[in-house]
Amino acid sequence: MSRQMVRPGGRSARVQASVHTAVRELEAEVGRDGLTVPLIAQRAGVTPSTIYRRWGDLAQLLSDVAVERLRPDTTPRDHGGLETDLTAWAEQFLDEMASPAGRAYIRDALLGDPDGSNAGQCSAYAADQVDVILTRAAERGEDTPGVETVVDHVVAPLMYRILFRPAGLDSAHARELVAGLLEGNAAGK
Amino acid sequence: MSRQMVRPGGRSARVQASVHTAVRELEAEVGRDGLTVPLIAQRAGVTPSTIYRRWGDLAQLLSDVAVERLRPDTTPRDHGGLETDLTAWAEQFLDEMASPAGRAYIRDALLGDPDGSNAGQCSAYAADQVDVILTRAAERGEDTPGVETVVDHVVAPLMYRILFRPAGLDSAHARELVAGLLEGNAAGK
DNA sequence: TCCCCAGAAGCAACAGATTTGCTTTAAGGT
DNA sequence: ACCTTAAAGCAAATCTGTTGCTTCTGGGGA
Structure with missing residues (x-):
């Protein structure tokens, strides 16, 4: 199941949103290949381990974001x-x-x-x-x-x-x- | 172009062969997700930097091996x-x-x-x-x-x-x- | 045949990414 | 308001990738 639906209204949702936003912003700024988990975490105001724990790795995070954009x-x-x-x-x-x-x-x-x-x-x-x-x-x-x-x-x-x-x-x-x-x-x- | 054809008869060829073999063996032993460049390098009797320099990263190496197997x-x-x-x-x-x-x-x-x-x-x-x-x-x-x-x-x-x-x-x-x-x-x- | 050159491989030190155990926070239910 | 629990923060340890430089190997030319 996609990692989309995680406590729709609370802190998790905010983290998810800010991480997704950070990915999109940074992709525009540094390009697809310049993206790293620590970089995204910093922009999103979150610690890297949060991202690793929720998404596993960069590939899965990007996969989630990509699906959003393909909607x-x-x-x-x-x-x-x-x-x-x-x-x-x-x-x-x-x-x-x-x-x-x-x-x-x-x-x-x-x-x-x-x-x-x-x-x-x-x-x-x-x-x-x-x-x-x-x-x-x-x-x-x-x-x-x-x-x-x-x-x-x-x-x-x-x-x-x-x-x-x-x-x-x-x-x-x-x-x-x-x-x-x-x-x-x-x-x- | 695929990285297949590199000085067909010399050391490069031997390295390439042993790396490909190592990938196949290790894939069988530790599974697709257990593969890492250092692990493959060790099994192939090669330094990791050799692999990084020739293939760039794990994904590209696996891509080469995969194409071989899909033939x-x-x-x-x-x-x-x-x-x-x-x-x-x-x-x-x-x-x-x-x-x-x-x-x-x-x-x-x-x-x-x-x-x-x-x-x-x-x-x-x-x-x-x-x-x-x-x-x-x-x-x-x-x-x-x-x-x-x-x-x-x-x-x-x-x-x-x-x-x-x-x-x-x-x-x-x-x-x-x-x-x-x-x-x-x-x-x- | 022997020597020289270019391309690869080895090595080692480094930078940065990932993992992990433990602590702290805060949503959501009672 | 209180409890429970999932998720986030933190920091240390580890491992992956990167890089400059050296060494080796094989092919081509004299």
Whole structure:
């Protein structure tokens, strides 16, 4: 389980917040590679051992912060039709995730994640967004594929290329994936 | 570039070999999390600074070792038909990659890989295997999709789930992906 | 063949990161 | 208001990474 929910209202929460803030500020100031636990602790007004005890190590702390930053901040825009909605969403997803910053967050999220829960969270974010789009389409009466199908045929290929083949990845490919999905089998699962 | 090819015949090569061996042995003895650079150095009969200078840090060393272990050791078996070949390959791929050990190697390969070359190598291994299968099918006169299509619709979904959604992943899903690919559009790209 | 050079490895001292036992603080429940 | 307990602070001990300098090794040229 992520270390997010720890006595939501007390000192722990304050510490957690100040540590997360310190990470974000320092990342901007000294860069991703300049981050160290003692440095973060100092900025957060906390002792290093607090961080070590709560997060284990820098990797897990960064993983937590990365997941936060990967949380979508808006609901997918409604363009009036499934294909346009999905295409626009996929393009934006790719844009955000394939950027150097996005890649770094994904890596951090995966890296400090012994049990896979943070990675699962990221995947859930994407699945939720897709679900919103599909539900909307279904309400319009459109014939929609299942969330799993979209994840397999759109989200996964994009993420795979982001992680394993940094080159040759553009929004045209995102559009093709969506198009291929909808023409082939609009009624998957 | 991977740190593999360094003066293939001299002392460097011996050091590299003994370090890699030490990593594999120790991983078996103390477990993935018990590994440290000094420990590996001692076992390899080398000073820690040698490792730090050549590999930078533990993550990058592990990444190198992981890529080695992810290299397929056999050519995909020939079952006489595209669908059977692909299905069998996908099931085996999933088996190997989704195991705890496989997941750990993939993570290691991805994480200690600043420039993405090790990840690219892993992806290339899979693509090569798929290519062998497709080429064989084409020679039989079968109608085959392109390698990219197979990577997008079979390899990527499997890898995505392995990394982001450890649960609910079985060979049935691998079979479905292959079936979906071949029924939908046998002549992709 | 012998000698020289460049690239690696060894060594050792150092800086800083991590771990840990114990003490102190403060949320949350009664 | 009091108790319980999880979490934070503190400080000493330990271990990991870093660095300057020396020594070794193997390949190439005279």
